[in-house]
Amino acid sequence: MGKFLGFGGVLRLGVFLMGVGLSGATALAQELSVRVDKPGAVIQPTMWGIFFEDINMAADGGLYAELVKNRSFEFSEPMMGWKGKALVINRSEERPDNPRFVRVEPGAVLVNEGFRGMGIKQGEMYHFSVWTRGGGALAVELQSPSGAVLGSLRMRLKPGEGWHKDTASFVATATEPKARLSVKYDGKGTLDLDMISLFPQHTWRERPGGLRADLVQLLADLRPGFIRFPGGCIVEGRTLEGRYQWKKTVGKVEDRKQIVNRWNTEFAHRPTPDYFQSFGLGFFEYFQLAEDIGASPLPILNCGMACQFNTAEVVPVEGLDPYIQDALDLIEFANGPVSSKWGALRASMGHPESFHLKMMGVGNEQWGPQYVERYKVFSAAIKARYPDVRLVNSVGPNPDGELFDFLNDTLRKMHADILDEHYYRNPEWFLQQAKRYDNYDRSGPRIFAGEYAAQSDKVVSVNNKNNWRSAISEAAFMTGLERNADVVQMASYAPLFAHVEGWQWTPDLIWFDNLRSYGTPDYYVQKLFANNRGSVVVPLTQGGETLTGQGGLYGSACLDNGTGELIVKLVNAGDGEVRPVISLLGGKKKTGKGTMTVLKAGLEDVNSLDAPTAVSPTESAMLLQGNKMTPVLGGHSMAVIRIKI
Numbered sequence: 001m002g003k004f005l006g007f008g009g010v011l012r013l014g015v016f017l018m019g020v021g022l023s024g025a026t027a028l029a030q031e032l033s034v035r036v037d038k039p040g041a042v043i044q045p046t047m048w049g050i051f052f053e054d055i056n057m058a059a060d061g062g063l064y065a066e067l068v069k070n071r072s073f074e075f076s077e078p079m080m081g082w083k084g085k086a087l088v089i090n091r092s093e094e095r096p097d098n099p100r101f102v103r104v105e106p107g108a109v110l111v112n113e114g115f116r117g118m119g120i121k122q123g124e125m126y127h128f129s130v131w132t133r134g135g136g137a138l139a140v141e142l143q144s145p146s147g148a149v150l151g152s153l154r155m156r157l158k159p160g161e162g163w164h165k166d167t168a169s170f171v172a173t174a175t176e177p178k179a180r181l182s183v184k185y186d187g188k189g190t191l192d193l194d195m196i197s198l199f200p201q202h203t204w205r206e207r208p209g210g211l212r213a214d215l216v217q218l219l220a221d222l223r224p225g226f227i228r229f230p231g232g233c234i235v236e237g238r239t240l241e242g243r244y245q246w247k248k249t250v251g252k253v254e255d256r257k258q259i260v261n262r263w264n265t266e267f268a269h270r271p272t273p274d275y276f277q278s279f280g281l282g283f284f285e286y287f288q289l290a291e292d293i294g295a296s297p298l299p300i301l302n303c304g305m306a307c308q309f310n311t312a313e314v315v316p317v318e319g320l321d322p323y324i325q326d327a328l329d330l331i332e333f334a335n336g337p338v339s340s341k342w343g344a345l346r347a348s349m350g351h352p353e354s355f356h357l358k359m360m361g362v363g364n365e366q367w368g369p370q371y372v373e374r375y376k377v378f379s380a381a382i383k384a385r386y387p388d389v390r391l392v393n394s395v396g397p398n399p400d401g402e403l404f405d406f407l408n409d410t411l412r413k414m415h416a417d418i419l420d421e422h423y424y425r426n427p428e429w430f431l432q433q434a435k436r437y438d439n440y441d442r443s444g445p446r447i448f449a450g451e452y453a454a455q456s457d458k459v460v461s462v463n464n465k466n467n468w469r470s471a472i473s474e475a476a477f478m479t480g481l482e483r484n485a486d487v488v489q490m491a492s493y494a495p496l497f498a499h500v501e502g503w504q505w506t507p508d509l510i511w512f513d514n515l516r517s518y519g520t521p522d523y524y525v526q527k528l529f530a531n532n533r534g535s536v537v538v539p540l541t542q543g544g545e546t547l548t549g550q551g552g553l554y555g556s557a558c559l560d561n562g563t564g565e566l567i568v569k570l571v572n573a574g575d576g577e578v579r580p581v582i583s584l585l586g587g588k589k590k591t592g593k594g595t596m597t598v599l600k601a602g603l604e605d606v607n608s609l610d611a612p613t614a615v616s617p618t619e620s621a622m623l624l625q626g627n628k629m630t631p632v633l634g635g636h637s638m639a640v641i642r643i644k645i
């Protein structure tokens with residue numbers, strides 16, 4: 001953990017000075033102009049996306065709707081999450097990917113505690129399943145913490161020598177965020193059990209063994225352009241052995257080899273000893289999720305390097321073949337014909353059509369010459385076979401400094417496709433960097449703002465808050481990304497999810513418990529940008545100068561070619577009200593009516609499970625009169641104006 005304090009540099013928030021912002025509470029008038037006849041940079045459909053990493057219980061205990069923790073007894077402590085008497089048997093010779101199962105005596109009761117309990121809803125159907133060998137019957141109950149029965153079933157098991165799967169369903173009679181599952185064996189002789197599982201019927205798109213519907217809905221509502229997956233440092237692993245290997249996350253769930261989650265032990269101050277990766281949410285489910293919500297997939301693969309904040313192990317360059325093969329095979333898994341080896345696996349999992357994978361990240365947050373050496377070999381092999389796949393490169397963990405400069409220079413000379421910049425900085429940095437891309441080389445690699453979030457305290461501090469102070473600074477920064485859409489072609493806030501009782505890292509975009517979830521102020525900023533993406537940037541100026549924070553006012557403007565609307569985004573980072581007069585130049589339309597969507601809050605305001613939309617957008621009408629619009633922007637507010645021109 002101590003190592004982590006180094007990355008990104010620890011920047012203190014200090015006072016929210018708004019060096020480029022306002023002070024005082026007087027209303028200021030600003031004359032702004034939009035040249036609607038001067039279309040500039042094209043905004044890519046991928047512009048605003050999602051970064052998914054299994055950190056903070058984002059997958060097991062989160063997005064993956066499985067309610068049983070340690071369902072196949074593969075945690076380092078095989079009975080972790082379980083109470084009851086059982087003999088743990090390891091058959092690693094026979095089943096190396098799912099070696100353990102348990103053997104119980106007649107009358108034995110096994111109780112699973114779930115992921116910080118199990119969230120159960122009254123009137124909803126739950127599907128119980130188990131692999132057994134032996135026969136007899138199981139009495140299955142959902143229980144409240146005090147032992148009240150919230151739903152039950154009795155399951156007769158097929159007798160016999162071999163393993164088989166039994167399933168049965170029941171309806172919960174009460175809502176309970178902290179339920180547990182009790183499984184009692186009624187029978188003669190011993191019974192063997194494995195893969196003890198409980199899923200709600202109601203998952204995203206009602207898929208059996210699927211994803212938590214409320215969490216996917218929050219993602220779908222963002223209308224993201226892409227999903228980066230599976231991270232994040234989890235790609236790298238603390239050691240190479242612990243790296244993310246996509247091939248171990250596809251096929252039948254009972255054959256996906258579980259490993260410890262690297263965030264389990266990362267931070268001594270946020271220990272999560274029960275954090276493992278079942279890979280129930282694996283690469284197939286990821287591609288399917290991206291397709292469901294209209295996002296392009298952007299997998300990030302290990303490039304033969306373990307996390308440089310941890311062991312920093314590397315594979316010798318001449319030993320890279322299996323890593324490169326994994327990358328090539330992933331492209332085949334996503335896009336290959338059903339007659340190919342990996343395309344056939346995709347088809348057997350229910351998706352014969354291509355997932356249309358067009359880009360891929362080589363390494364996560366790598367740095368140094370060791371990355372360049374490995375990247376060269378990777379890119380040569382991938383480009384030789386798949387010349388149209390665009391590659392995303394790391395430029396290290398920081399947006400500046402020695403590590404950044406080295407990779408930035410080197411990879412530009414190598415004509416890299418896309419550079420992945422990361423910024424975990426304080427809100428003031430985000431305000432100051434709204435101009436970051438104004439002078440970037442227009443003919444060099446495109447930029448992916450691959451991980452960013454304003455830190456209200458400092459990187460990896462447990463005191464970081466998803467408050468409006470942070471969110472509005474990100475909004476100001478994002479106007480700079482949009483304005484430079486010819487250079488910046490993708491951006492994603494990070495991390496995405498956090499369980500309120502199981503997190504390691506804050507801030508995060510979406511928080512949840514076992515039954516509820518909410519978007520943070522940062523979420524609503526992301527949503528406003530992504531839902532109002534537009535097609536092409538047009539100039540937004542003040543006194544002939546591009547608007548980049550003059551008087552604390554930030555902004556960007558674009559046209560939506562689909563709807564024929566002008567979209568103006570304005571961020572008033574100061575505390576005084578601003579009344580800009582926006583003149584539309586070069587267009588024909590002089591009058592009209594549109595909408596203005598506003599996010600406004602106190603700087604310390606946050607959302608929570610009990611007040612999930614305390615900071616959320618409100619919409620009102622916006623008039624265009626004599627070619628002019630006169631919105632009123634309260635202190636510390638963001639507005640998105642849409643008007644047909």
Ligand code: AHR
Nearest residue numbers: 231232233234365494495
């Ligand atoms: O988003 C959390 C972590 O921050 C990611 O895993 C890593 O890439 C970055 O350092």
